[in-house]
Amino acid sequence: MLVDEELLRRWALEDEEAREIRRRYANWEFIKNQPPRIRAALEYFIERGDRYVASKIAGVSLEEFDELRRKASIPVVI
Amino acid sequence: MIGVIDACFIIDWSRYRHRDLIKGLFDILYIHEEILAQLRSEISISFTSRLLAEGKLRLYPWTQSDEDEFLLLRSEIIANPRIPSLERPDLLCLIIARRANAILLSENIGIHRVIEFHPRYRNVKVWTALETLEHLVYRGLITLSSEEEFMRFVREYEQDTNHIFRKRRIETCLKRLRTWLRR
Numbered sequence: 001m002l003v004d005e006e007l008l009r010r011w012a013l014e015d016e017e018a019r020e021i022r023r024r025y026a027n028w029e030f031i032k033n034q035p036p037r038i039r040a041a042l043e044y045f046i047e048r049g050d051r052y053v054a055s056k057i058a059g060v061s062l063e064e065f066d067e068l069r070r071k072a073s074i075p076v077v078i
Numbered sequence: 079m080i081g082v083i084d085a086c087f088i089i090d091w092s093r094y095r096h097r098d099l100i101k102g103l104f105d106i107l108y109i110h111e112e113i114l115a116q117l118r119s120e121i122s123i124s125f126t127s128r129l130l131a132e133g134k135l136r137l138y139p140w141t142q143s144d145e146d147e148f149l150l151l152r153s154e155i156i157a158n159p160r161i162p163s164l165e166r167p168d169l170l171c172l173i174i175a176r177r178a179n180a181i182l183l184s185e186n187i188g189i190h191r192v193i194e195f196h197p198r199y200r201n202v203k204v205w206t207a208l209e210t211l212e213h214l215v216y217r218g219l220i221t222l223s224s225e226e227e228f229m230r231f232v233r234e235y236e237q238d239t240n241h242i243f244r245k246r247r248i249e250t251c252l253k254r255l256r257t258w259l260r261r
Binding site: 003004007011014017018021025049050051052053061062063064066067069070073074075076077078 | 085163168185190194241
């Protein structure tokens with residue numbers, strides 16, 4: 001199924017804007033002090049904004065990951 | 079009005095100080111049992127089970143025909159790298175919303191993108207918490223006389239859940255609200 005180019009360009013811009021906001025608000029000190037798996041999951045979330053996959057990387061439930069996200073001050077940008 | 083609620087939305091909304099307002103907005107809210115199984119914290123489980131006990135929230139009776147639609151939809155969107163990964167629970171909610179002609183409550187960006195391009199799903203309405211708050215105003219469940227008062231509810235939601243609504247989304251919402259306030 002094809003998605004038109006204009007839509008793809010808008011989505012790419014939205015993704016970049018959201019990524020910048022998550023990077024800006026994130027508590028990097030908290031993230032750096034986490035065990036490797038959790039740190040990787042939080043960094044993935046900052047890049048992609050996907051809580052479900054991030055929870056799988058962290059090896060925790062979706063809701064447990066969301067608690068970590070809030071502790072790391074990484075906003076959901078919508 | 080019928081609503082369908084996804085896991086992230088209920089996890090977030092259950093932490094919102096005005097969470098009970100949602101009960102007045104929908105006649106019925108549907109949840110898939112796989113979504114219910116994703117909830118872990120006391121706050122989201124107790125809010126959800128209270129909605130179930132009050133009959134406001136119901137488990138959606140998933141059928142083989144729904145499952146067939148899931149397999150088809152997954153195959154149609156899986157290859158698109160611009161759609162953030164959409165996992166089974168996300169797609170189940172979208173399918174229920176279309177089948178039940180319901181509003182889907184979701185802040186999953188992938189879901190919002192599917193309805194922008196997919197011909198079968200283009201007419202599904204998906205609300206974030208922002209549009210949910212907006213419709214609480216239209217239904218008289220939030221009484222206000224200015225945009226600033228509305229923004230107080232929005233900021234409270236952002237604080238309680240650590241969310242940030244995009245400026246453009248807020249501006250679009252305020253434009254509709256302004257027209258409504260002038261009526």
